[in-house]
Amino acid sequence: MSAQPLARGLKLLRTLPVICLFLLSGAVSALELTGLKNSHDPATIIKDGDTYFHFTTGNGIWYSTSTNLVHWTAGPSTVFGSGWPSWINNAVPGFAGHFWAPDIIQMNGYYYLYYSVSTFGSSTSAIGVVRTASLKNPSWQDLGVVVQSYGGSSEINAIDPALFRDHDGRVYMSYGSFFGGLGVAEINQSTGKLLGSVNHIYGGNHQSIEAPYITRNGDYYYLFMNRGSCCQGSNSSYYITVARSSNVFGPYTGERTVLSNQSGKYKGPGHVGVLKQDGCNYVSTHYYDLNDNGNAKLDILRMTYSGGWPSLTRNFSSITSCGGVSDGVYSFTARHSNRALAVDNASTANGANIEQYGYSGAKNQQWYVISQGTGYYSLINVNSLKSVDVWEVSTAPGANIAQWDYWGGAGQKWSLTNNGGYYVLTSQLSGLALDVLNFSTANDANVVQWNVTNGTNQQWTMTRR
Structure with missing residues (x-):
């Protein structure tokens, strides 16, 4: 994929009253990412020392790094190189090395990277986990399968893992897609594997739904998810919705759209991850760039809450402190x-x-x-x-x-x-x-x-x- 700068500024304003309104309101341009911005189904951005890491779909699990969340550089190698763990061959026959939708969390003295193995349109899938004590100087150890699905039409498809840590320190993994919908289970922080059973929380019956991500703010858990279809470049019908619950296991209600299918050059946004940085909430997603042949790229937005619901915006121009501490x-x-x-x-x-x-x-x-x-x-x-x-x-x-x-x-x-x-x-x-x-x-x-x-x-x- 090629990498073009993000659009700067606001669209041309055609009337003087509207121009004056924007000047008075202090409108700003979108954050402009630079460097290598390729991304599809990005993991939650995570930090090791002075460096941010962004893992994404690709052969061997591809990643890039940044020291400021703005300029991104390709990592020196993929997580698995040209090979992959042998257990995958039995779990997903026909797997060819293209890992989907990783996500990452720090726990138990390690960084645990969860990843999907599947083939397109199939529910014969698995989520595995690999860990390292350092991302800057990695020594990856694969821990094997976390959860599998076996091809059933109503199973929760074992793809698109997303991890989050609750206020009590417990860690949960949500996952799923078309077929049986979305599920969530607690993670054993000593092993990186499931601690209990998987709970179905949303969707099913082959609805267009995938890539769940749960975060918490105050008394509510928020379940973000992709609707529509991915992987079609400029023709992608992806959009992002959110529902909420007072319990991590649901029920989640009030589903509403937070990122529409298209806004200017930003087409088909997908795969939310939340970085809590200096008291701010930053959301990473991918989008298909209509100004660059529909190539998939990384996007970073700001998230705020009002009336008990989140909203996302690209109308900020720099990474700043919101007067708090990073998780x-x-x-x-x-x-x-x-x-x-x-x-x-x-x-x-x-x-x-x-x-x-x-x-x-x-x-x-x-x-x-x-x-x-x-x-x-x-x-x-x-x-x-x-x-x-x-x-x-x-x-x-x-x-x-x-x-x-x-x-x-x-x-x-x-x-x-x-x-x-x-x-x-x-x-x-x-x-x-x-x-x-x-x-x-x-x-x-x-x-x-x-x-x-x-x-x-x-x-x-x-x-x-």
Whole structure:
């Protein structure tokens, strides 16, 4: 595929009143991606260190990289090279190396990349998973099949995996297409495989539906999906809709269109992925470029919520901060002691103390930071998958901080306020800050909540892991 710049500016405005209206409203042009923009069914964009990675459909699983989300460069090689795991030959006879619609998530100290193997128009399909500890210096290990479909006309077709992490730290995979519709199942974060059964959530009876993606904002789960038909370039009838539910397993209702089939040169958008970056929501999709012979390219849009529903726009011209923190894996280091926020003795038990300890890279010193879309975040320990929690729902200064199963209480929701490059973590329940008791610099010193003083024992460096 060739790569042409995205369109700049607004369409020609023909009347002076309309021109004045746009000038007064501060209208802006679409974000202009540069470099190599080829993409079809893009995975959720993910970051490793200072580099973003965009995986997409292609032989061997193709990918590109960027340091700013704008300029993209081809990766040095594909994930599988010219071969593929041997189990695929039995699962999908006739597979020829063209992997579909990958998606990726960071968990358990690795990046897990899920991928589809199938043949066009068939429900004899499988989703596999491969992992690596680093995307910048990858060493891929294939873990085999995650879920299969066997050719039945009413089966959930095992293609188009999409992963997301809920507020409680649990991970879910949605997938599916024509035939039996869309399904979702929880993922075991130690193995990368299914933890429980697959739940049918939408579609079926050969409806034109595929490429589900679930994200959460506040109290609602949002199920994005493709409608129409793909893979026809300028003739693609794809468009994107969304429905919502108060439960990850549905029912999802109120389906509405969020990206129509065509807007200017953007034709047949498909395959939503959500990147929560600096408090903003960015959505990646592909589109067929009507100004470039219908070639498929990467598109990045901004998403906001209003009245309980998302909307997408191309009317922004740069990647900026929305005044928040990016979702991801972090360590927190106390400014006064240079020691890390940790779960005592790497315990996985409810009630285990949160303390400070010299950073070693252990999982009990790493935390999933998960935006709730409300200005508050979950802090879920990577080792135990339990939440930072104010002990016994106390609002008193000096109350202990421990870990507990996430239940969504105000004592498990935290604001993260940037104070000159250091963060103050404040409980929604009490308005009090995470505090190293008595300014201790010792290992095992207890962490409590205390009145906000902005002391160095309440200031934490956040380091992306």
